[in-house]
Amino acid sequence: MEPEGFATLRAGEKKANKKIVKVGDCEVDLEEVVRDLRGVEDIATDIIKEMGERRVKQWKPKLNILAHASDIAEWDNVLLNRYHPLYTSIPSTPTIMEESNQAKLSLQDTCKGLFKQLTFARDLLEFAIKVFGRNREIDMGSSITYPTMNTSMLTGFYTKNLDDMDRALSYAETQLSELLLAAYFGAESVIEFEEKALHAGALTFLAMEIAETIKMCCFEFFNAGNHPATEYSDSPPVEIEVGMGAVDRTKPVIVFFGNNFLPAWFAVEHVKANGLEDAIEICGVGAVGHDIPRFYNGGKVLTSAVKARKVTRAGIPDVVVASETCLDFDLVAEAKRVDAKVVAYGYKAGSGLEDRSDDSVDDILKNVMENDLPGVRITIPEKAGELAVKLAIAIKQKGKRKENYLLAELKEEASRCNSCDLCIEVCPNKQTISKAMDDVSALADIYDNCIFCGLCERACPEGVPIMDLIMSAAATRGKLKGDKYLMRAGRGPMSELEWRDLTFGIILGGNGPGMINIIGCGNYPGSEREVAEIARYFLERNALVTVSGCVAADVAKYFDENGFLFEQYIAAGVLKGLVNFGGCTAISHVPAAIYRGALVGSGYTPKANWTQIADYLYARLPVVVIMWGAATEEMYAVASGLVRSGIPVVIGPSGFKFKRYFLGDKDDRSKWWMYDGVTGEKKEVEPCPMHMLVPVDTKEEAIAMCAKLLHRPLALRDPRLASLEAENEAYKNFFGEYSDDWHLYVRSEQELHVMRRAELLRKLGQEHGWEIEGMKIKRAKHRSGELMDMQEYNKRYGIQLGRYSTLVPRLITRKGIK
Amino acid sequence: MTKAKLTEEEEEQEQARDRQEIWDALPKGKVYHVPTNPDDFFTGISYDISPRQAGQRVRKHDMYCELGGPKQRYSSFFFIEVVKGEDKIEDGRVEVIGPEIKEIEGQSLPFGFWIRYYGKELTEDYLDLLTRWTYFALEEGEGWMLLNTRDTIWLRLHKKDADKHDFEHLGQAMINLCKIQFPLVEKADAKILIATEDLGGSKHTKGIIDNVCVPYWERVDKRARAFSDDDADTFYGCTICQTFAPSHVCAVAPDRPPYCGIITWIGAKVMCDLDPYGYIFEMPKGECVDPEGGEYTGINEKIYEKSNRTYKRVVMYSSITYPQTNCGCFEAAIFYIPDVDGLGLVDRRYGGETPLGVTFSKLAGLISGGQQNHGYCGISSRTPRSRKFVRADGGWNRIVWIPKEYKQILTESIPAEMFDKIATEEDCIDPKELKEFLKRVHHPVVTLWKDGETPDPLNLPPPNTDWDQEEEKKARGKGKDILVIPPP
């Protein structure tokens, strides 16, 4: 007898067993909807039923259940066609690389980013399954209607329990191996490589979302989904202290580094169980720094991951706890300089320390203290957490540390400098270190632009402790004490209810220019204040601004006579709201929030329906992501994922280090078109969003570019006015003149801001050859050069307001609907 | 009829004469002539006016000066009138009576803005729009806080922006904003009265309110209220939301604001003229085939055409039979509760569960997307104020459940005898309990139940399908059975 299942391999039988789902009076053949139905029939059936009769009749459904890269080619091609990848050659490579090779490197980088996030998600999931069991339910709270969309967009299902998550993550892991194969052994075209890079990007969001969801649903991280919308304006409150000046060093201080919060979580458990809340300082740097306040409001965020060394050089911690990490320096050596002890957590936190996971906490404690060990390695988070607390208390009690590790005598150390200027050469921010050697205030100035990368110290032939000098000089100027700010903890997801409000403000009306999302690791040269100023610029102009990742702490540092930025704006996801989603993994809330925006209007299914959702939001929702400080692989992957979702990304400062961009060519009219969604007629549209991944150099360029990228071909009248005004104002303010293409976005004088209307109409007449009569446009100059009346112009250029349109042939509605 | 009309006209003329007299008799102030040439409409204005300034709040300690509001016991006015007779207005004349802004730092004073518009085709029907556009100078004006309207108006100016402002330019901004948006306005003038003690204080402004504003408002409001679907030959269609929900069309009628709440019938009418390639189009009513439910041949035809031949019928005042479609962005929703054969109402502020067992958000997700969902309908939060609200389904007598806060807001629209019969989440959410509640309070829907005991729910057809004729008759019959039109 033949083994079961063999029969399905024969083509004939497959046909005979048509898989039909009935919705209303409509029959859908699942084989036509999914590429390979085997193993996913139940998922496909559910989705088709959820879509309902009307949708199924409107378009031919196509589901990318547990998608491979090529399953979403339909959409990727739209993007890659319009925005051809552009590579900047890496200065260190001697020969000019072929494009396809660069594409291959781009895929490698994206895979690395994906890999990091996947590993972390897997670790966390395994731990959660151990503790809670596979059936542990995942509930995002009553304010969230559509839960885990980064996952469902690719897999076709929400992760309703840990078992679902396991399935989703296994899928992503399989995908990664497939992608890696191409990234290292593939010989493919640029487009094929980039398609895969986009896929890796999308998978990165899946991984981040799984980690983020476990945090919220199993470890009680603050989650707005559990709160009613009425609380959003001030929740979570502005109460989290940020900065090194916020630490009370008379208490034992633990600083957590890295991106795994588990040791911190158990440390806090221990602190709470023993009533030690007021007796100990729990601080974090980088990702974990933003995690702690979400379950413990006594937690303090010291700085972003990249600047971690700042904290040790300032001598703040008694104990440092490191997990697998975004750190690239020898933490043990750094800790030793200031007599702090290290608890390295996990299997990957290679630190040369002895693994003591099998011993009891008290034994380890005794051992470390008596023998003055530099630290230990522990793979059990409960133990690591408890040990950290006990160790910190013991160190403090024994008075094992100096009060202050700053240099008392700056002159002496500085005098070793021979002015070779090697330090200046290696400094990424080109700080004039040697010139500042005998001037405390100049050294203190360097502090503001120094990311404590340590390159200068490593380069110095005389062994000058440059970073100590900078730190100590800054301290004498009060910069350490003054490093003290307030922010809101991360809040997790944005709800559909907020989008309902937002829709009135930015989709139907034009009260705000759009939704600006600032993300990043906070590793950029230049002032930390710039990113806050970008946020403030858009907040003042009524946008919704969200922050996630380590930049949130930098945004917190904005302070003026009205208080901290987080105090000045409400926390709700509405116009003039400043939302902090949370650290690193919370970046997954950005696309999820935007998908919700799409769903509130459209009611499409967000399950394995990538093309339709992306096509929808790409052409309609005025949202942009600013990635500030972008050099890491994680961010490379994140950018790719965002682009695939149809969300334009601006990278800066010095964004040209990013290696690969997706730029549009506004002058190539053949690229800018859409299908009328009903007749299928191809129509020329405005060149927007003009780019999908674009570098900028300065804060001003970032703002102007961001404003420019808010145009959408399907925007309605008032939002068209709002985005045009945003662009015009920014260009005029920062560069003194309007952009050379603003007129491409005008289709009626009603879209010109009233106070500029007369001026802009005059310009249309004088500079662009339009015919103006009083305060009205009489005839417009079409891009072909023809002068035509407005009726004709509106017919030939752009989509009629409110007309359903699409970039994907499949999504043209089927003709002759009954 | 003619007689009544005559008196109305006479009343109007008499009022106009009185107003002119009072206008002329106002104390003399400083007279400015602001630009009347469109190119210079905003020349000299150094503060920003744009939507992003909207909704600004000025706290007490940030305040440079305050006009009107509770401290002045709301004795100030913002009065806009349409003047007949071209010669009555000197275009661009702005008269400031009383001190300038820079002279009233730290003070709180009563005030009056009196703005007059003239245009050959301008009538009082446009008053709402004229008001909206004039208000923009404050509402979207940098530094200003504007609360309330008419004689409850309350303004504050922020310290940090004070040096950008004076009344001359405020007057200029107000009338020119209106002019640039609305070409029907040919001439405009304004008097700005800052009623210090020596100018009579709030007694002065109060006198104007009583003798000028209130009679005018009462008259135009009465007329606007009386204007109903039957007075309009054409309704207006809007397909903005088609971009979210292909095949969705709104029919906007005097008694039927769209669910987005951003457009009114008169607003649509004006938009249609101003922005002919926009998204608003005319919908000639055609013949009325169902006065109760509000179904018209012309509307049905247009809906069919504009929905890309998807929907053939719309019953404007029903949420059960052939209701209007919607995308997802509505402020409130009506839903059919089969367990009691009644209708519930919920708005987006309410985060809890409804008797359907879902929250507003979930409900909205289910009924959005431009489908015709018999039994469900997204509405504007003000829709229930319409005198024709769900009339085909039995009007207010069919409403059985509203969240407490929303019910409070609707107090004036709910017929008094119905108020206590409508349950809120505090009374019950569970349909079983709701049933008991309705029996206890003798809610009219109980009369639709078999023996007043067992609800006999309707058989709602699936979305986008036609009703079975018998079922439709039954559904409409029920509506008719319990409809009591509330007294006007």
Ligand code: SF4
């Ligand atoms: S540690 Fe600071 S000064 Fe030294 S190289 Fe890095 S950024 Fe430059």
Ligand code: SF4
């Ligand atoms: S590298 Fe060292 S010795 Fe050379 S200039 Fe810099 S601090 Fe001085």
Ligand code: SF4
């Ligand atoms: S809801 Fe408002 S914006 Fe949308 S189609 Fe109707 S009238 Fe137009």
